[in-house]
Amino acid sequence: MKTTTIRDVAKAAGVHPSTVSRVINGNTNISQDTVNKVLTVIKELNYVPNALARGLKTNKLHTFGMLIPDIANPFFAGLARGVENAANEHGYNVILCNTDYSLEKEITYLRLLEERRVEGLILANAKFQYKSIIELEKRRLPYMLLSRNIKGLQKNSISIDNIAGGFLATQYLIRLGHKKIGHIAGPYNTNATMDRIKGYKKALQYYGISFDKQYLSRGDFKSRGGYHIMNNYLKFDDPPTAIFTANDLLAVGVLEAIKEKGYNVPHDFSIVGFDDIQLASHLSPPLTTIRQPMLDMGYLAIIKLLERIEKQISHENIFLKPELIERKSCSKYQKVK
Amino acid sequence: MKTTTIRDVAKAAGVHPSTVSRVINGNTNISQDTVNKVLTVIKELNYVPNALARGLKTNKLHTFGMLIPDIANPFFAGLARGVENAANEHGYNVILCNTDYSLEKEITYLRLLEERRVEGLILANAKFQYKSIIELEKRRLPYMLLSRNIKGLQKNSISIDNIAGGFLATQYLIRLGHKKIGHIAGPYNTNATMDRIKGYKKALQYYGISFDKQYLSRGDFKSRGGYHIMNNYLKFDDPPTAIFTANDLLAVGVLEAIKEKGYNVPHDFSIVGFDDIQLASHLSPPLTTIRQPMLDMGYLAIIKLLERIEKQISHENIFLKPELIERKSCSKYQKVK
DNA sequence: TTGAAAGCGTTACCAC
DNA sequence: GTGGTAACGCTTTCAA
Numbered sequence: 001m002k003t004t005t006i007r008d009v010a011k012a013a014g015v016h017p018s019t020v021s022r023v024i025n026g027n028t029n030i031s032q033d034t035v036n037k038v039l040t041v042i043k044e045l046n047y048v049p050n051a052l053a054r055g056l057k058t059n060k061l062h063t064f065g066m067l068i069p070d071i072a073n074p075f076f077a078g079l080a081r082g083v084e085n086a087a088n089e090h091g092y093n094v095i096l097c098n099t100d101y102s103l104e105k106e107i108t109y110l111r112l113l114e115e116r117r118v119e120g121l122i123l124a125n126a127k128f129q130y131k132s133i134i135e136l137e138k139r140r141l142p143y144m145l146l147s148r149n150i151k152g153l154q155k156n157s158i159s160i161d162n163i164a165g166g167f168l169a170t171q172y173l174i175r176l177g178h179k180k181i182g183h184i185a186g187p188y189n190t191n192a193t194m195d196r197i198k199g200y201k202k203a204l205q206y207y208g209i210s211f212d213k214q215y216l217s218r219g220d221f222k223s224r225g226g227y228h229i230m231n232n233y234l235k236f237d238d239p240p241t242a243i244f245t246a247n248d249l250l251a252v253g254v255l256e257a258i259k260e261k262g263y264n265v266p267h268d269f270s271i272v273g274f275d276d277i278q279l280a281s282h283l284s285p286p287l288t289t290i291r292q293p294m295l296d297m298g299y300l301a302i303i304k305l306l307e308r309i310e311k312q313i314s315h316e317n318i319f320l321k322p323e324l325i326e327r328k329s330c331s332k333y334q335k336v337k
Numbered sequence: 338m339k340t341t342t343i344r345d346v347a348k349a350a351g352v353h354p355s356t357v358s359r360v361i362n363g364n365t366n367i368s369q370d371t372v373n374k375v376l377t378v379i380k381e382l383n384y385v386p387n388a389l390a391r392g393l394k395t396n397k398l399h400t401f402g403m404l405i406p407d408i409a410n411p412f413f414a415g416l417a418r419g420v421e422n423a424a425n426e427h428g429y430n431v432i433l434c435n436t437d438y439s440l441e442k443e444i445t446y447l448r449l450l451e452e453r454r455v456e457g458l459i460l461a462n463a464k465f466q467y468k469s470i471i472e473l474e475k476r477r478l479p480y481m482l483l484s485r486n487i488k489g490l491q492k493n494s495i496s497i498d499n500i501a502g503g504f505l506a507t508q509y510l511i512r513l514g515h516k517k518i519g520h521i522a523g524p525y526n527t528n529a530t531m532d533r534i535k536g537y538k539k540a541l542q543y544y545g546i547s548f549d550k551q552y553l554s555r556g557d558f559k560s561r562g563g564y565h566i567m568n569n570y571l572k573f574d575d576p577p578t579a580i581f582t583a584n585d586l587l588a589v590g591v592l593e594a595i596k597e598k599g600y601n602v603p604h605d606f607s608i609v610g611f612d613d614i615q616l617a618s619h620l621s622p623p624l625t626t627i628r629q630p631m632l633d634m635g636y637l638a639i640i641k642l643l644e645r646i647e648k649q650i651s652h653e654n655i656f657l658k659p660e661l662i663e664r665k666s667c668s669k670y671q672k673v674k
Numbered sequence: 675t676t677g678a679a680a681g682c683g684t685t686a687c688c689a690c
Numbered sequence: 691g692t693g694g695t696a697a698c699g700c701t702t703t704c705a706a
Contacts, residue, residue: 005683016693021685029691046476051452052398053683055389056698061453063432072418072632074411074615081409084435093449095400096433098421112430115388116398139383223619252619259621278411282560282589284596284621295409342699353677358701366675390699393682 004045013041024049055117064094064305065113067125069101074277075294076124079146082298083122090306092119103127114141120305122146122298142308144301147292149191149317156308157317158301162192165290165322166199166244167206169272172288172324173242174207177333178270182215182240184229184250196246196274215240219250226253234261241269241333248273248280251287251329270330286327293320341382350378361386392454401431401642402450404462406438411614412631413461416483419635420459427643429456440464451478457642459483459635479645481638484629486528486654493645494654495638499529502627502659503536503581504543506609509625509661510579511544514670515607519552519577521566521587533583533611552577556587563590571598578670579607585617588624588666607667623664630657 006024010017015034022030023038041047055061064087068076080096087094095118097109106125110132113121121136121143130152136143145157166183173181183200186193197216204211214236219225226245230253233239245251251273258269265271265285273280273289280287297320304315343361347354352371359367360375378384392398401424405413417433424431432455434446443462447469450458458473458480467489473480482494503520510518520537523530534553541548551573556562563582567590570576582588588610595606602608602622610617610626617624634657641652 003683006685007683017683018685018694019692022692025685031691034691048448048451048476050393050454050683052389052393052454053698054685056387056393056683056700057685059698061389063453070418071408071421072411072414074409074414077409077411077414080433081407081435084408084433088434093432093434093453095430096417096421097425097430098418111385114385116400116430117387117389139385279616279619282616283619340699343701344699354699355678355701356676359676362701368675371675387699390682391701393684393699394701396682 003050004047005050006047009038009041009045009047012045013038059117060119061117062092063116063118064092064120064122064302065097065109065116065118066094066122067097067099067106067109067128069124069126070098071096074279075147075275075292078294079124079298079301082295082300083146083302084298085295086299086302090302092302094122099125099127101126107132114139120144120309122301122305124148142305144305144308146301147192147297151191155314155316156304158297158304159192159317159319160292160297160322161319162195162322163199163202164319165274165292166196167203168199168322168324169244169274169290170200170203171207172326173244173270173272173330174203174209176242176270176330178240178242179209179333180212180215180238180240180242181209182217182233182243184217184219184226184243184245184254186219186221186246186250188218193246200244219246221247221249223249223253223256226250227257228253230254230257234258242271242330243269244272244274246274248275248277248287248289251289252279252283255283255287255329266329266331267334270333272324272330276325280325281327283329285329288327288329289325291323291325293323296320340387341384342387343384346375346378346382346384349382350375396454397456398454399429400453400455401429401457401459401639402434402446402453402455403431403459404434404436404443404446404465406461406463407435408433411616412484412612412629415629415631416461416635416638419632419637420483420639421635422632423636423639427639429639431459436462436464438463444469451476457481457646459638459642461485479642481642481645483638484529484634488528492651492653493641495634495641496529496654496656497629497634497659498656499532499659500536500539501656502611502629503533504540505536505659505661506581506611506627507537507540508544509663510581510607510609510667511540511546513579513607513667515577515579516546516670517549517552517575517577517579518546519554519570519580521554521556521563521580521582521591523556523558523583523587525555530583537581556583558584558586560586560590560593563587564594565590567591567594568598571595577606579609579667581609581611583611585610585612585614585624585626588626589616589620592620592624592666603666603668604671607670609661609667613662617662618664620666622666625664625666626662628660628662630660633657 124146276291436442461483613628
């Protein structure tokens with residue numbers, strides 16, 4: 001069974017194919033009569049334009065590609081949702097690719113997306129390096145890095161200001177009177193982790209608290225890690241009275257370790273997380289945390305990508321403001337334990 | 338700047354374009370010499386085939402469309418992940434569309450996907466009705482309904498066996514000695530809700546417990562709803578001693594209401610949820626729940642879709658087995674309260 | 675084993 | 691306002 005084409009419509013309407021094309025594309029220089037006639041036939045024949053043919057001709061399929069490690073991770077799901085919202089509003093579709101933190105997968109997907117002639121790329125994947133970006137630029141394939149910064153590249157990225165986020169969290173705890181503040185960081189090979197540490201140190205310094213390196217630990221963004229590190233803190237002669245974790249999952253583990261030992265949050269320890277995933281508000285106690293505006297970040301990424309495409313402009317790195325969400329996992333520092 | 342085409346490669350390699358095409362497509366009837374020559378040139382020129390042109394010619398762009406209400410919902414994210422895994426393994430890409438439970442959006446997206454000539458559709462969206470399916474069949478666009486059944490349609494769907502799920506949850510509570518078992522259901526306009534209720538009733542009947550309709554409540558799949566309904570139960574002269582909720586979020590609200598009144602889970606009340614979202618294992622107490630195998634469901638949907646495409650077969654509705662995940666929100670019925 | 679030619683379904687440019 | 695024609699980049703059939 002052949003699908004109906006623009007030619008079938010033309011024949012049935014008694015006009016030339018190019019006229020049908022003009023009608024479809026909303027060209028104005030056509031008599032109302034012809035427009036009506038063509039439109040009627042289109043409906044009658046149930047004609048659906050072939051976007052591939054159009055794409056081949058115009059070099060525009062109105063499709064973006066998005067690379068993320070894993071859509072099942074709520075953080076990336078939020079980004080993806082923001083991206084899709086903005087793309088859809090502008091008539092674009094997005095092909096989503098899960099790379100599982102594998103460089104190989106990233107490269108395979110990228111190739112696939114190039115073959116498909118996507119008009120732009122949102123890169124929220126993990127392993128991508130500087131030279132891959134150079135490759136993209138050589139091919140003139142517009143991209144935006146999302147929640148991702150690449151060393152040596154000072155443009156076309158959108159992420160939150162992680163330094164500000166770290167500062168915000170730490171400052172909040174300091175203002176509650178805490179002086180012994182632990183920070184459980186993420187893996188050290190990401191900018192996000194390092195910046196959050198910077199913010200943490202900056203706040204300490206700003207408020208005249210000296211940095212104690214035994215209070216800084218390297219975690220893995222998973223609850224298990226938070227659990228072990230907190231247990232370790234609890235063995236200290238002088239454990240921290242407040243903990244800032246580099247993400248919410250770490251805070252989950254911290255909470256577990258504290259409860260297990262019979263202590264209470266926020267009475268005995270104050271906790272601040274990072275991300276504000278759905279989980280955070282449902283923990284007991286509900287977790288005070290630094291919110292990343294995932295939807296906004298994704299949305300903005302597309303807006304900027306479109307600007308790049310339409311006006312050929314490059315953008316400096318953009319940093320969105322993090323926000324402190326105050327819930328019930330922190331309290332004023334209590335002298336007596 | 339023109340992109341390099343198959344013709345450029347041909348010229349540079351001193352062969353005919355059709356020969357290049359044959360090399361790209363792994364045609365065997367070519368001398369090793371020519372293959373090598375062409376491959377070298379392809380690399381030199383950095384040639385990337387145009388999938389649109391190929392798709393136009395072959396009518397196969399190897400792309401699927403997937404309609405879901407909201408990727409930010411962990412349940413759908415799980416499905417999407419499974420779908421993408423399977424699609425990718427078979428050389429397909431997937432265009433993801435968030436419909437926000439809006440029929441209008443569903444229709445708009447569907448049209449877009451048709452124009453793009455996707456080869457198949459995964460429908461996990463909400464509003465779609467029988468007549469839209471008929472429309473798809475008329476257009477010979479293969480589809481699979483995912484976690485979604487449509488009245489009157491006895492084929493091409495994959496979901497879990499919700500009756501079995503409801504039965505499993507209720508049976509578990511009964512075996513713990515509970516006799517007064519409440520069920521907080523979802524919205525009544527979905528098959529999933531109705532089937533879980535059926536399973537609940539079936540278990541009661543099977544174990545000789547008479548159904549008491551005051552113990553069955555209609556919820557909304559949100560924690561707020563669970564909270565209010567549980568508060569209502571607590572006002573009963575004879576409140577249920579165990580609650581089975583139609584999803585995990587409802588259980589979150591139930592837990593809150595119970596704690597607020599100073600009761601303890603699992604000591605005073607036993608709770609079983611449904612879905613097993615990430616949240617479930619991190620609640621306190623960790624929630625016993627019925628797991629839906631999201632990844633498997635998504636994966637299988639693509640496998641079956643491919644079968645339909647390649648072998649033109651229709652499938653009966655497929656029901657996957659739910660699984661009870663035992664955590665710490667249930668205990669044996671205690672006589673004295 | 676390779677070349678030639680036609681055509682997939684559009685759009686865009688040039689006539690009239 | 692509308693028609694004609696060529697071309698987008700590829701695959702496929704036929705012929706050699």
